[in-house]
Amino acid sequence: FPPLAVFQVENVKLLDRYANRKAANGTLYLTATHLIYVDASAEVRKETWILHHHICSVEKLPLSTAGYPLLIHCKNFHVAHFVLGQERECHDVFTSLLKLSQPVKPEDLYAFSYNPKMSKENREIGWKIIDLKLDYQRMGIPNDYWEITDLNKDYEVCSTYPPEIVVPRAATKAVVMGSSKFRSRGRIPVLSYFSKENNAALCRCSQPLAGFSARCPEDERMLQAIREANPGSPFMYVVDTRPKLNAMANRAAGKGYENEDNYENIRFKFIGIENIHVMRNSLQKLLEVCEMKSPSMSDFLTGLENSGWLRHIKAVMDAGLFLAKAVREEKASVLVHCSDGWDRTAQVCSLAGLLLDPFYRTFKGFMVLIEKEWIAMGHKFSHRCGHLDGDPKEVSPVFTQFVECVWQLMQQFPCSFEFNERFLLEIHDHVYSCQFGNFLGTCHKEREDLKIFEKTHSLWPFLLERKQELRNPLYKGFTAYKELQPNTLPFSFQFWCGMYNRFDKGMHPKQCVLDHLLSCRSQRVKLEEDASELENKLPFLDGPLPSELPSFPKAGHAASKALDTPEDYGGGAPPVLSNGTPLGAGGAAVDQEHQENLCPHSQDLGDSMELLECAGKDGNAQHQ
């Protein structure tokens, strides 16, 4: 372990959700960055790593017969239930975790101390892998109607936009500046995605400061410029992703939405995605459902319904689908906003990009999409993900919902994405881990001020290096599918067990098809050929390439003893045998014979947690 173990506690139990199973017994270590639990009781040493930054809450539960319980909830939905032997120890761990998990200053974040073995040049190259200008070039911009302007290079237009934004050529500086005064937080309409085939543009902004009757000629000219940049279409959509009631309420505060009468040839539409507070509460309820011990099917489905979570996911997906259809089928430009244009707007614009353009379904493309629509365009990661000790009302699973929408698409279109579910989970973990600089702060300007690009590492090269395990073995290539048209009827949405019950290993399929397919040799060869073909096509600066292919563990799906352990099937109190032991998974006679040993089953979904945590350490991967 890293030498700076703050302290260690012996005789700590780690309980799992099945009360009958024998609890692991081991040692708890606290280091500067992680909590590490080492299970000494199993035949094979098993480590559980939790990053302090991932810890969302720590609670001291009432004293039980087993000892002093400590319940830890993590932002990646890991729930760890420890029981310590002594009250003093429990209290010390509790107070330490509270402090370690709630950094106060940005400089306290892991990214500023994370130091893998990497040369200075490579670290810098890592930040250059994703260049948004190249994506605009790929779309054909600059062109006759659109240009990349540096009007915002000193953040004069908008402090939360990046220095380079794409606006219509027809928009003069006066129009841009005027519009910025009429938009909440100066977030003027800018280009998100341009469709070369039909000249239709997807643009984004924030709500206009229209109140009940205010007008702004520059803002009106801005929208006109956007519309006229698509001469093939007589009208342009303006989409407000808020529920109509909320948007109307904003008018009383001097903000609101566009009046169709004031803006020529726009078709206005509300889409009705709920706000960050509703989403925060919805996730809370969903997690309560996930944590229920042995619920009935009814309890689970009713809980799922009451949380509203899938309803919100569907709403986001429907919105993305609407935007994509407008661009692709109606060949009309669309301007999207919510309130501030950094939450719902980011979700729907990035989703629309995924549906429209197969490039964003590749590794590089997806990184570009996130860098563009989320990072550059000022989604407040720091606040939404609770990186620092701040306002809990600012925390909301906006990015989580987007990641889930991508996963839902992957279920409907299994061959259309270059990456697999693990890639999504890794990104999601790192949005919260603060191990890499990409997601720190709230906008580009803040990242410059914090000197992210000089002092921290970019996540992307690290993920690219692990393409072999993060790829989708069923991917049929860049040209196999153009646009995606998902079915958004309710039954099309599944509960994402791999995210919300990720660490409940018993719930997942006991055999992993993904690993088996990844190890299929022929696919690997084909992929290498495709990859080099793609590299040649795209003018991207590539990051460090994997120097050799990793060797794979044998797909030991059939023979692992770990499969051969029943769950608890009892519908009530388990019947008792003649020798007094209860019938069912919990019987002592059962356990002695077949220790529930979750670890040797290599590359199981649950092990990805350990892989993540190990990857966080200074270079060395330590498995059990």
Add this chain to the structure above:
Amino acid sequence: MLRSSQPLTGPNRKRCREDEALLGTILDEGERGFIIDTRSAQAAKQARMTGGGTEPKSSYSQWRRLHRPMERGRPLQESFIKLVEACNDPSLSMDRWLGRLESSRWLSHVKAALSTACLAAQCVDREESNVLVHGAEGTDTTLLVTALAQVILDPSCRTLAGFQGLLEREWIEAGHPFHLRCARSASSHARLKQEAPLFLLFLDCVWQLSRQFPFSLEFGEHLLLTLFDNAYASAYGTFLCNSEKERSLCKVKESTHSLWAWLNQPEEKHKFLNPLYSHNALVIWPSVEPQSIQLWQGLFLRWIRPSQHLDEAWEEIQRLVKEN
């Protein structure tokens, strides 16, 4: 593992020495056995009023009775109909969909069936005890439990040939009344008293197992869908009638073709095989947590949503595995 129908204890608590002796021969001196009754304790007790009942403790002292109520008959058919109607309603909001999925209770029945089958399997595999399974008639939930338990326990039942043998043994020869149970399916307005989708419930449970253990069944979803289709309407005689006696009277074997003969032809067989299959000698214990049980989209949404992308994915899997 044994199966039967209910003992005809009746309201006067009749005894039957022969039945007691029969069950007595199965257990050794001092050995204990289990009886899994697929009716609730109350329903089993009420059955006495109509001449049925349960094994009284006093006369069957070596047997421990466990009740695991499972749905059958009319209520199960209603459950099936409700689910199909919900799937076919495009106007539903997400909340309404989840509400109707829940109130159909179909997935609850899947969970109950898997749990009970696992319990029976545990008796045999973990406790190394004999277990007797029965409900009322011994032709519905009884067969569901014993057949499913064997898929869980016995790797040979998971081969294509072994599974066919299991179906012949535990469903067809055992006397599941296919003609009555698989009459009209879910869309008919006729609400037939004897209709109930036990066999579909069994196939759904097998599908759940294939999802949780994708390498352990030699056959794939296509076989299960084919069996479902043929149970209701078939060019073959395999699922005709309600019992071996009826099949004999109707001269089914002489006058019709066997589904298995068709399935097992080389040109057909390969379509039913699971490309990921790898012999697994162990017992496959499924998780029955709600998160682990999913709606069988391949069946319930079969005609409702296009399957092109999923089919392409399967072809890709087959190609990958073959080339490997």
